[in-house]
Amino acid sequence: MIDFKENIAESIIDILENNLKESNISKTDDINKDVIKEYIEKPNNKENGDYAFPCFKIAKTLKKSPQIIANDIKEKIQIDNNVIEKIEVVGGYLNFFVNKKTLIKEVLEEIELKKENYGSSEEGKGKTVIVEYSSPNIAKEFHIGHLRTTVIGAALYNIYKFRGYNTIGINHLGDYGTQFGKMIEGYKRWGNEYNLDENPIEELTKLYIRINDLCKQDEKVLEECRENFKKLENGDEYCVKLWEKFKSLSLKEFDKTYDMLGVKFDSLKGEAFYADKTGEVIDILEKNGKLVESEGAKIVDLSDKGMPPCIICKSNGSSIYATRDLAAILYRARTYDFDKCIYVVAYEQNLHFKQIFEVAKYLSLDKKYTDGLTHVAYGMTRVASGRMSTREGNVIKVNDLLAESIKRVLDVINEKNPEMEEKQENAKKIGIGAVIFNNLCTTIIKDQIFDWNLVLNFNGETGPYIQYIYVRTKSVLEKVEEIPNLKDLDFNLLNDEASLNVIKNLYNLSEILQSVVQKNEPSLLARYLIELAQSYSNFYNENKIICEDKKLQDARVFLTYVTGIVIKAGSKLLGIEMPDKM
Ligand code: ARG
Secondary structure (H helix, E strand, O other): OOOHHHHHHHHHHHHHHHHHHHOOOOOOOOOOHHHHHHHOEOOOOHHHOOEEEEOHHHHHHHOOOHHHHHHHHHHHOOOOOOOEEEEEEEOOEEEEEEOHHHHHHHHHHHHHHHHHHOOOOOOOOOOEEEEEOOOOEOOOOOOHHHHHHHHHHHHHHHHHHHOOOEEEEEOOOEOOOOHHHHHHHHHHHHHHHOOOOOOHHHHHHHHHHHHHHHHHHOHHHHHHHHHHHHHHHOOOHHHHHHHHHHHHHHHHHHHHHHHHHOOOOOEOOOHHHHHOOHHHHHHHHHHOOOEEEEOOEEEEOOHHHOOOOEEEEOOOOOEOHHHHHHHHHHHHHHHHOOOEEEEEEEHHHHHHHHHHHHHHOOOOOOHHHHHHEEEEEEOOEEEOOOOOOOEOOEOOOHHHHHHHHHHHHHHHHHHHOOOOOOHHHHHHHHHHHHHHHHHHOOOOOOOEEEOHHHHOOOOOOOHHHHHHHHHHHHHHHHHOOOOOOHHHOOHHHHOOHHHHHHHHHHHHHHHHHHHHHHHOOOHHHHHHHHHHHHHHHHHHHHOOOOOOOHHHHHHHHHHHHHHHHHHHHHHHHHOOOOOOOO
């Protein structure tokens, strides 16, 4: 498909280079095609064309006024009329108007050709990206924060893959820590009083609270717990067996969530996997002279970086969370030879990641790896008041939240469209899709409020709205016998503003996905889908699709057809499925 920006940049760069020569200015960094391409903007106001080049960006280098540069370029530019049909100078800007017929033709042909792969690319070819996401703690509730990392991480995983990266999804389970010494003790004492098979996580939590209380009263019990943990570390059969039981019971619960969300992982290697690999971290840091004794513990001093020290080894000799993360970096560098390793973890852990990324520089790793470490931080979710709000000490269970969403949708269907086929299946797609979309539609670093009235608003900027528009495209297609043949279409019939808006949105998908990857910001795709859906809705309201004029109808039906493809495929990248009916 034509890359309009590329075409514009290409035609500008020659003129600018000549300009440099004529004025005897030695070559500079900003006069090259990639930089020029980056400078090209998309004006908000349609009057200013489809693309604009702000000449003031290069005025300093060329030692000329933006106005003069703009006029000079306009005079000399040679660009195919089939690509750009008009160029205007407004102030220091060059405004470019793309050739509409070419745009329409290119977009329709490309989507028809690539179908649900439209927007995919090879830009990531030969590069490996690890996306670490979800990472809940076993024997603890999967809470609403874990929901957000799961949904964001899965979207990034899909999009990286779509853009040609070799992508590895890792669930870094929190399956290690001294608390398991306590759980083992609790189970030893009262295991038979708890029904772990029915409600494993709830029961394990109760068990944990009980043993914890006892530990506070009785130092001897606490000692037993510490002993259990040591045994667990040393591979004691009984302790390891129990720990495995806790883990598999928890995973069974987590899998219910992952199934509902349609999320998968390539690896479930969690903290425990790295427990026996922390020795090497300590050795390397020691050898590099970075470990300091402090009150019996071993730390890496980070005061010159303005951070508190990173504890590597506690005074009793055991490793901590950070040490296991460092061991994981070593392991992942060797196992996957990654170019990027992305951690989708809440911003509460900003300091932790800053620290370990700093310490990782002392692990004698190739710079490629330490440069590739990226913390993708996301904001907190607070739940608006109501039945699902958090009561003191009572976390919201994600499985309950998802079930509630499906139920609410089902209630609406039963009220408005009780005859609908496959009600349950559709309610599931809508209810889950709504929750996923809600987690992705705002800039991920921002805190968000979870409010059913917003999440399930079919007219708002929501998942259900996008699905609703998709279903509308489907029902248009059902009304006509077959999808018209692209070869017979008259592209000029899609020249009205509403149609062109849809086409322009469709054209932008690839660029949007590129920015998602550049910024690790899946909300850009979510916003994009809203805009696309809104533009289609507007097109639908302005234009009669099924009409007397067969040629006109064919053009409009075809636009409907490709829009449906892109909404569905784009939503799928976010983990949202399309219902058949709504
Ligand atoms: N299990 C941790 C939690 O629930 C998150 C783990 C994040 N990943 C990491 N590599 N530290 O808070």
